Amino acid sequence: MNIKISALMLGVMYLGVPFFLGDNDYLIGLVASALIIAGVAVAWALLGNLGGMVSFGHAAFFGVGAYTSAVLTMDYGVPVFVALVVGGVGASLSSIFMMPALRLRGPYFALAILAYAEIFKILATEATGLTGGAGGLLSIPSLPVFAGVDFGTKLGGYIVILNIVTLMLITYYFIRRSSYGLALKAMHDSELATRIVGVPATYLKVVMLLVSAFMTGAVGAFNAHYINFLEPDYAFSGTWTVFPIVAAIFGGYRTLSGPVLGALFIYLVDQLVFKNLIPQGHQLILGVMLAGMIILSPSGLLPVITNLFTRKKADNKRGEAQHA
Amino acid sequence: MLKVENLSVNFGGVRALQDVSFEVQTHEVLGLVGPNGAGKTTSFNVLSGTVRPTAGSVTYEGHDILKSSMHQRVTFGIGRTFQIPQPMHELSVRENLIVAQRFGRPDGKVKQERIDEILESVNLLHKAEADAATELALTERKALEVAKALATEPTLLMLDEVLAGLETTSKKLFMQTLKNIREKYSLSMIVIEHDIETIMNMCDRVVVFNFGKVIADGDPEETFRNPEVVRSYTGEVPA
Amino acid sequence: MELTAQAIFTGLLMGGFYGLVAVGLALVFGTMKVINLAHGELVLLAAYIAYAVESQTGINPLLAMPIAMAVVIAASLITFYLTNKIKKDRELNSLILTFGLGIVLTNGLLMVFSADIYSTQSAWFMEGLVIADSLFSMRSEMLAFVVGLCALGGLYWWLNHTWHGRAIRSVSSNRDAAKLMGMNPTKAELWSWAIAGVLAALAGVMLYVTSVIHPPIGHSLTIKAFIITVLAGMGSIPGVLVGALMIGVIEGLTTTFFQSSLSELASMTVFLLVLLVMPSGLFGKKAGH
Numbered sequence: 001m002n003i004k005i006s007a008l009m010l011g012v013m014y015l016g017v018p019f020f021l022g023d024n025d026y027l028i029g030l031v032a033s034a035l036i037i038a039g040v041a042v043a044w045a046l047l048g049n050l051g052g053m054v055s056f057g058h059a060a061f062f063g064v065g066a067y068t069s070a071v072l073t074m075d076y077g078v079p080v081f082v083a084l085v086v087g088g089v090g091a092s093l094s095s096i097f098m099m100p101a102l103r104l105r106g107p108y109f110a111l112a113i114l115a116y117a118e119i120f121k122i123l124a125t126e127a128t129g130l131t132g133g134a135g136g137l138l139s140i141p142s143l144p145v146f147a148g149v150d151f152g153t154k155l156g157g158y159i160v161i162l163n164i165v166t167l168m169l170i171t172y173y174f175i176r177r178s179s180y181g182l183a184l185k186a187m188h189d190s191e192l193a194t195r196i197v198g199v200p201a202t203y204l205k206v207v208m209l210l211v212s213a214f215m216t217g218a219v220g221a222f223n224a225h226y227i228n229f230l231e232p233d234y235a236f237s238g239t240w241t242v243f244p245i246v247a248a249i250f251g252g253y254r255t256l257s258g259p260v261l262g263a264l265f266i267y268l269v270d271q272l273v274f275k276n277l278i279p280q281g282h283q284l285i286l287g288v289m290l291a292g293m294i295i296l297s298p299s300g301l302l303p304v305i306t307n308l309f310t311r312k313k314a315d316n317k318r319g320e321a322q323h324a
Numbered sequence: 325m326l327k328v329e330n331l332s333v334n335f336g337g338v339r340a341l342q343d344v345s346f347e348v349q350t351h352e353v354l355g356l357v358g359p360n361g362a363g364k365t366t367s368f369n370v371l372s373g374t375v376r377p378t379a380g381s382v383t384y385e386g387h388d389i390l391k392s393s394m395h396q397r398v399t400f401g402i403g404r405t406f407q408i409p410q411p412m413h414e415l416s417v418r419e420n421l422i423v424a425q426r427f428g429r430p431d432g433k434v435k436q437e438r439i440d441e442i443l444e445s446v447n448l449l450h451k452a453e454a455d456a457a458t459e460l461a462l463t464e465r466k467a468l469e470v471a472k473a474l475a476t477e478p479t480l481l482m483l484d485e486v487l488a489g490l491e492t493t494s495k496k497l498f499m500q501t502l503k504n505i506r507e508k509y510s511l512s513m514i515v516i517e518h519d520i521e522t523i524m525n526m527c528d529r530v531v532v533f534n535f536g537k538v539i540a541d542g543d544p545e546e547t548f549r550n551p552e553v554v555r556s557y558t559g560e561v562p563a
Numbered sequence: 564m565e566l567t568a569q570a571i572f573t574g575l576l577m578g579g580f581y582g583l584v585a586v587g588l589a590l591v592f593g594t595m596k597v598i599n600l601a602h603g604e605l606v607l608l609a610a611y612i613a614y615a616v617e618s619q620t621g622i623n624p625l626l627a628m629p630i631a632m633a634v635v636i637a638a639s640l641i642t643f644y645l646t647n648k649i650k651k652d653r654e655l656n657s658l659i660l661t662f663g664l665g666i667v668l669t670n671g672l673l674m675v676f677s678a679d680i681y682s683t684q685s686a687w688f689m690e691g692l693v694i695a696d697s698l699f700s701m702r703s704e705m706l707a708f709v710v711g712l713c714a715l716g717g718l719y720w721w722l723n724h725t726w727h728g729r730a731i732r733s734v735s736s737n738r739d740a741a742k743l744m745g746m747n748p749t750k751a752e753l754w755s756w757a758i759a760g761v762l763a764a765l766a767g768v769m770l771y772v773t774s775v776i777h778p779p780i781g782h783s784l785t786i787k788a789f790i791i792t793v794l795a796g797m798g799s800i801p802g803v804l805v806g807a808l809m810i811g812v813i814e815g816l817t818t819t820f821f822q823s824s825l826s827e828l829a830s831m832t833v834f835l836l837v838l839l840v841m842p843s844g845l846f847g848k849k850a851g852h
């Protein structure tokens with residue numbers, strides 16, 4: 001079921017979106033931005049939903065990935081596509097500093113990661129030589145022409161981020177169905193039970209943090225080359241934490257397509273509706289949604305909505321059967 | 325194969341174990357008895373790695389296991405159950421055993437036939453797809469507890485009151501199951517149990533705990549005739 | 564030497580104010596094990612009320628206190644009500660919930676007051692004071708310090724000498740035992756949230772008269788408050804005071820000898836070190852592990 005939804009979703013994203021929106025730079029750019037959020041949301045969900053480690057600090061990985069890639073391409077002439085990967089590696093390396101926090105229980109892990117993210121943001125602002133400080137980095141190279149396709153266009157960028165997100169979903173899928181995935185699922189509520197049958201719980205958490213940081217960093221790096229501009233307040237902004245959390249929770253606990261659909265829905269509604277209604281402070285809606293979901297449906301809204309929908313369909317069918 | 329020497333554990337002011345020593349030979353079934361709070365579970369906790377002792381040493385087949393992490397000890401062949409069953413949440417019974425096989429065996433291989441065989445031997449095969457944390461009755465939870473430990477393919481199996489709380493018939497059946505398992509996989513065992521009859525039935529030797537100390541160690545029949553042992557029992561445990 | 568003395572002095576004054584900011588969060592953490600990630604935003608809400616009252620009527624912003632208290636207590640109780648509605652894993656989910664409420668408050672303030680920076684128009688607060696011939700402060704800083712100390716002292720007394728206070732303390736230390744003794748834990752929790760509202764309002768008005776306000780500050784205050792609370796360990800009031808003074812002095816010294824932008828870095832690093840090395844906080848019982 002879940003995998004079918006994901007396949008359908010990817011089908012629409014690969015064929016439908018370019019076909020219908022391909023020549024509207026504004027709309028395709030909007031969907032690409034939503035996919036950037038989606039990428040971070042998938043990475044967040046891998047750690048937070050599958051691994052049970054709620055993080056308030058993914059902005060740190062996003063920022064580190066962005067700056068790593070930007071600096072490598074600008075100062076060292078590294079090709080952009082290589083730099084995207086290295087951006088992810090950079091974020092993974094930065095997550096090593098957070099590893100001591102893995103020993104902490106859930107709420108304290110969340111608080112510690114929040115503090116780490118603040119530290120990273122301050123360091124990025126202070127390390128002016130590397131990051132351009134508060135002034136920022138301008139004219140970061142765009143995505144290049146590759147195999148005859150110009151990925152520097154809005155549509156080209158869209159295809160790249162879509163590929164990145166797809167790769168992440170495939171990774172998520174394989175981790176979830178592996179024995180590692182089973183162990184992670186169980187560790188959430190019964191860590192002792194898993195450790196006593198030989199699960200190296202700490203090691204699994206370390207791996208999940210590395211993978212999640214890598215994914216977030218790569219997406220951050222993509223974003224840097226997509227918008228060609230960085231400043232610490234932007235690259236390390238809490239937005240990169242808040243949007244993905246809302247998207248991942250909205251999309252549904254441990255579902256594959258959830259974080260992506262959640263991100264598309266939330267980002268597009270925010271940009272197309274609320275930003276127009278409330279020019280300043282439209283993220284208020286995000287807060288309302290987050291609070292509302294935690295109280296009403298902590299395992300996600302999308303599954304509830306789809307359930308309602310499929311039940312209606314089933315009811316209709318039953319109705320038709322009776323008529324026939 | 326297992327050698328426990330001069331083990332002590334303090335919890336704040338509570339001296340849960342004081343200078344405890346005992347051994348388990350290959351293929352032996354050792355019973356641990358003693359009143360509530362005597363330190364039996366704490367001994368298991370030290371052996372399996374959930375509690376760090378204040379002093380003492382433990383060697384298992386030549387490994388100084390106190391230095392090893394919890395999961396390493398499992399791959400050395402030490403498996404245990406908990407007094408309060410600890411199913412892995414959000415997984416089915418079968419998935420519980422898959423995780424135990426995958427991570428508990430040194431080579432990390434998962435063998436479905438082996439899992440079925442274990443489920444069969446503890447009478448859980450019909451519940452293989454049930455949710456482990458929510459859909460099992462007490463006896464089944466205890467059976468899963470044993471099955472999980474077996475799935476790690478231990479050489480030493482430590483059972484913490486797996487028979488307690490069962491009514492007489494299921495107790496007898498489950499005891500027979502355990503004896504069969506022991507034969508089949510030629511295990512060594514340490515069994516914590518209050519019921520003297522069970523101990524006599526299952527164990528080759530007993531170690532008696534009282535107030536964190538070993539007060540007797542020997543043949544079950546002789547030991548239960550020892551006046552000090554009788555006193556610790558009648559004095560501490562309401563019948 | 565003089566520079567160091569001045570840095571420590573400024574840091575101590577700052578610390579008294581931080582204690583006032585943190586203690587409401589610590590109180591609630593003590594009774595409910597809930598860390599309110601919207602606490603700093605509640606403080607900021609009070610500050611904006613002081614600004615609104617001053618700019619609309621021209622009266623002294625301190626006089627806005629009753630309105631600020633009424634509003635912030637109400638907001639605090641709403642947060643309590645919502646937190647109580649969480650069904651599963653309250654310790655973790657309350658973090659996400661209050662994080663969301665913090666976003667609501669910050670953006671609400673942004674909507675109403677814009678992103679502009681405000682500070683009090685009353686020059687009285689800005690005038691200098693000289694203590695012991697060589698130590699300088701603004702009147703407002705001294706005022707915030709004194710208010711902070713009085714509030715912490717008052718709260719400590721209240722927790723130890725009044726019936727409601729004792730009820731809160733016994734619910735913090737052992738919820739079930741308190742229940743058996745005939746206390747109503749929910750009522751004690753309600754009281755602690757109300758008091759947290761009072762303290763946040765006090766802190767907010769002090770914030771407005773000592774400093775400048777704009778919407779993102781709420782988040783920084785929240786972080787400062789939970790840092791101090793975790794340093795203190797499980798809702799201990801003296802712990803909050805010592806933790807707050809420590810953070811204040813660390814920031815004072817970093818600002819003087821390095822740069823002000825590094826001061827938060829220093830306090831954050833201390834927080835992480837304490838959390839990782841002494842998870843029970845400097846003065847409390849086990850919390851983190």
Ligand SMILES: Nc1ncnc2c1ncn2[C@@H]1O[C@H](COP(=O)(O)OP(=O)(O)O)[C@@H](O)[C@H]1O
Binds near residue numbers: 338339340360364365
């Ligand atoms: N984690 C712990 N913290 C503090 N005290 C403990 C802990 N575990 C066991 N104890 C104490 O150690 C003593 C021995 O307990 P235990 O080994 O569980 O006894 P039993 O023989 O009934 O299994 C008891 O007094 C118990 O209260």
Ligand SMILES: [Mg+2]
Binds near residue numbers: 364365366407
């Ligand atoms: Mg016991």
